[in-house]
Amino acid sequence: MEQATVRFEKNGHVGCITLNRPDELNALNYETLVRLGEILEELRQESKQVRVVLLKAEGRAFCAGADLKERRTLNEQQVRRNVRKIRDVFTALERLPQPTIAMINGFAFGGGFELALACDFRYAVQEAKMGLTEVSLGIIPGAGGTQRLTRLIGPSKAKELILTARRISAQEAYQLGFLNGVADDLGRLHAMAEGLATEILANAPLAVYQAKSAIDRGSSVDLQTGLEIETMCYEVIIPTTDRLEALEAFREKRKPVFKGE
Numbered sequence: 001m002e003q004a005t006v007r008f009e010k011n012g013h014v015g016c017i018t019l020n021r022p023d024e025l026n027a028l029n030y031e032t033l034v035r036l037g038e039i040l041e042e043l044r045q046e047s048k049q050v051r052v053v054l055l056k057a058e059g060r061a062f063c064a065g066a067d068l069k070e071r072r073t074l075n076e077q078q079v080r081r082n083v084r085k086i087r088d089v090f091t092a093l094e095r096l097p098q099p100t101i102a103m104i105n106g107f108a109f110g111g112g113f114e115l116a117l118a119c120d121f122r123y124a125v126q127e128a129k130m131g132l133t134e135v136s137l138g139i140i141p142g143a144g145g146t147q148r149l150t151r152l153i154g155p156s157k158a159k160e161l162i163l164t165a166r167r168i169s170a171q172e173a174y175q176l177g178f179l180n181g182v183a184d185d186l187g188r189l190h191a192m193a194e195g196l197a198t199e200i201l202a203n204a205p206l207a208v209y210q211a212k213s214a215i216d217r218g219s220s221v222d223l224q225t226g227l228e229i230e231t232m233c234y235e236v237i238i239p240t241t242d243r244l245e246a247l248e249a250f251r252e253k254r255k256p257v258f259k260g261e
Contacts, residue, residue, distance in 0.1 A: 005032040008039045013205075014197050015043055015050035015098075022059025027067035028111050030082055037089045040096065047097045048260045051205045052197040055093075055119060056103040062128070065110025068137075086111055086143040090118040094144075094216075097209040099200055101193045104179075105186060109133050109167070114143040117152070120212065123181045123192045124170040130178075136165035151219065153177050204242040205260040210234070 007018040017039055019026040043050055057063060066086070071079065093100060093115070102116040104124035113130050116122050124130070132145045140146065141162060150158040153176050161168070170182045180196075183189035200208060210233040218226030237243055241261040249256035 004035065005029070006035045006039060008042075010050060013049065013051040013201055014054060014194075015046075015052070016054045016056065019055075019057040019063055022057075022061075024067065024069075025061035025064035025107060026057045026059065026112070027064045027069075028086060028115075029067035029070045030085065032067075033082070033085045033089050037085070037092060040089065040092045043096055043098065044092070047209065048205070051098055051208070051260070052200050053096060053098050053100045054103060054193055054197065055100060055115070056193075057105055059106070061107040061112070062102075062104040062124075062130075063109075063112025063115055064107055065112045065114075065133075083142045086114075090114060090143045094118040094148075097212070099197075099208065099212060101196060103189055103193045104128050104130065104170075105189060110137075110141070110145075111143050114141060114145040114148070117145060117148040117178075118143075121180045121193075121196060122178060123183060123189055123196075124173065124179050125183050125186060125189050126170055128170045128173075129167050130170070130173055131165065131167040132162045133165040133167065135163060149178075204240075204246065204256070204258045206240050206242055207237055210236050 003020060005021050007020050009016050017036070019032070021027060021032065043053060066082070071082070074082065099121065100119040102119040102122045104116055104122060106125070106128055108116055108128065108130040110133050113132050116130070132141045132149065134141050146158070146162060149161065157176060160166070170179060173179045174182050181192050183192050214230045214233040218229045221229070242256070242258045245258065246256045
């Protein structure tokens with residue numbers, strides 16, 4: 001039986017997406033993008049059950065970007081279709097209510113780098129290499145790289161990386177603020193990502209979702225508009241059972257039991 005290009009499994013309240021094309025360095029062909037989009041839609045609808053999402057990959061690469069073997073067989077209309085698809089899927093990933101954690105186990109170039117950019121947190125092994133290398137192939141980043149990287153590290157540094165198609169080390173990526181941490185090996189990578197997930201899961205899920213939303217929606221607007229967005233997100237939390245449970249737990253000097261309600 002042919003293996004799925006993307007796997008999904010749940011462990012408690014943690015969902016794990018695994019890119020599964022190791023022989024192709026997890027390059028993103030159209031089939032993979034379609035399946036990834038389906039999983040993300042399922043996750044969006046299951047936010048009460050799945051509260052944190054891990055994104056990892058099989059083999060020695062996280063993701064080498066677009067599948068150039070497939071791309072060579074496409075006409076211009078099909079290329080546009082693929083570019084729209086990858087952009088839309090990465091946007092769906094970015095807009096998940098759940099916090100998302102990328103576990104970069106190796107190469108992350110082009111679309112693979114952009115995939116990690118669409119996550120909330122990123123960890124990588126020490127030997128990982130990454131970068132937006134599209135201009136060396138006669139194209140530009142088309143799945144959000146020019147926008148998300150700029151917002152993350154500033155326009156000057158983003159231009160430097162994108163216009164040179166530079167490949168950088170995990171340590172360089174960490175120093176630039178792209179990575180939240182660098183792991184010595186794969187075991188430590190898993191421990192770091194799962195440790196962060198555990199910390200997040202200890203908190204009220206609806207509050208986590210609204211805090212993420214306030215940050216994401218407010219990061220590209222002026223301060224006053226951002227404060228208004230924060231107020232709207234806070235309003236969503238006021239009638240929740242979890243908010244009242246936290247107050248009761250404080251009174252009773254115990255840990256709250258959050259249900260996502």
